[in-house]
Amino acid sequence: xxDVIFAEKISSVMQRVKTASFDEKKSQPTEEQVNRFLDAIxxxxxxxxxxxxxxxxxxxxxxxxxxxxxxxxxxxKSLSDLIGASRDLRRSLIKTYVRFxxxxxxxGIMVSEINGFKRSIDDxxxxxxxxxxxxxxxxxxxxxxxxxxxxxxx
Amino acid sequence: MTIxxxxxxxxxxxxxxxRKQYKEIKKDxxxxxxGKQIAQLxxxxxxxxxxxxxxxxxxxxxxxxxxxxxxxLIKDNNIYLMFVHPKTGPEGSENITDEAKAEFYKIVLSSxxxxxxxxxxxxxxxxxxxKVPMQAPKKK
Numbered sequence: 001x002x003d004v005i006f007a008e009k010i011s012s013v014m015q016r017v018k019t020a021s022f023d024e025k026k027s028q029p030t031e032e033q034v035n036r037f038l039d040a041i042x043x044x045x046x047x048x049x050x051x052x053x054x055x056x057x058x059x060x061x062x063x064x065x066x067x068x069x070x071x072x073x074x075x076x077k078s079l080s081d082l083i084g085a086s087r088d089l090r091r092s093l094i095k096t097y098v099r100f101x102x103x104x105x106x107x108g109i110m111v112s113e114i115n116g117f118k119r120s121i122d123d124x125x126x127x128x129x130x131x132x133x134x135x136x137x138x139x140x141x142x143x144x145x146x147x148x149x150x151x152x153x154x
Numbered sequence: 155m156t157i158x159x160x161x162x163x164x165x166x167x168x169x170x171x172x173r174k175q176y177k178e179i180k181k182d183x184x185x186x187x188x189g190k191q192i193a194q195l196x197x198x199x200x201x202x203x204x205x206x207x208x209x210x211x212x213x214x215x216x217x218x219x220x221x222x223x224x225x226x227l228i229k230d231n232n233i234y235l236m237f238v239h240p241k242t243g244p245e246g247s248e249n250i251t252d253e254a255k256a257e258f259y260k261i262v263l264s265s266x267x268x269x270x271x272x273x274x275x276x277x278x279x280x281x282x283x284x285k286v287p288m289q290a291p292k293k294k
Contacts, residue, residue, distance in 0.1 A: 066199045067208075119217035122241075126249050130199045130211065137252050138201055144256045147263050151207040154227065154266065 041109065048100065048113050055093065055120040062086065062127040066134045079135055086128045093121050155192055157274040159235035160258075160265045164272050164283045166238060175243035182215050183222065183238070184276040192226060195233070201255055209259060218242045223255070225262050235274060236262050 029037075065079070097118055105114040138144050167183075170176040187195065198212035206228050214220040218241055225234040236258040240246045265271055269289055275282040 063197070063199050066201070067196075069203055069205055116217075123213065123217050127199065129249060130201070133252050133255075134199065134201050134203065138255070139203070141252065141256055144202070144252075144259060147256075147259045148202045148204050148207065148209075151225070151227070151263055151266075152204065154230075 044104070045110055045113055048110065048117055051093075051096070052113070052117045052120045055117075055124050058086075058089075059120070059124045059127045062124075062131050066131055071135070076135060079131070083128055083132050086124070090121065090125055090128065093124070097121060155190075155231050155233065157187060157233045157235065157276065158271040158286065159274050159283065160261055161270060161272065162261065163235045163237060167281060170238070170240065170245060173243070173245060176240055176245070179220065179238075179240075180281040181279045182220065183235075184279050184281050186212070186214050186222070187233070188276040188279075192228065192231060192233070196226065202259070209255075214238075221249075223250075223258055225259075227266075234262050234266065234271070 065082075068075075071079070097114070100110075100114050100117070104110055167179060170179050195212075196208055196210065198210050200208050200210055202209035208226045208228070210224055210226065212222045212224070214222050220238050220240050222235070223237040225236060226232070227234070237250070237254075239250065269286055271286045272283040273286055275284070
């Protein structure tokens, strides 16, 4: 290859680098654009954290309901309705989680917040099942009832 | 307030403590009980619907932590630790079944009656187990 061809090749690459450098300087995101992006992430994070906090409160509320004694048929019917409504809420929360998982977490954004949200859904689910067990399944287990009776006589 | 546990619980804690993911388990449980009155420990879910002998399931260390099952005999001011399981890690598991809840309940009653228990000390941010001496049978 001749010297002329070398020079042309170098010059051609040089031109491309200069153009790229110029474009890069022009296309830098403005501070406002960066702030807008960060605000959007922060707002999404707050939105999800609020949901998680609210859900944790629901879970504590359900746990407290397991400490009631002397309930009548009407109370049990209301509890049964509450358990059904809580399961409906759970289904909607799972859909929200899946959306966040696919659209956000898969891109490495808000991973710990999304995992925290999932754990709060799991706790909520566990407590719904526990509450159902407390009022609708364990009271029908004669051995369980008998042990409670024997313990109270110790 | 005196805390006891059944033998199965002690074995389980020692096994979990031997796994690096759960090496803080004694501290975590000790922190939950230490310095508290019984009334402060009556929270969580109560499977047996009893005010005098509440059987309690408590979430320790939040969502990804442990699930601890214990019995309280209010009039004696005693607590009996029955079962614990982690929610995450290699020994992590989902909620236990009603049959399992009934089984631990049965074991704790029989252990209280036979005095096959360990006293649990929660000082120094750990759990120390001391076998309860067997009582001589009462003379008729």
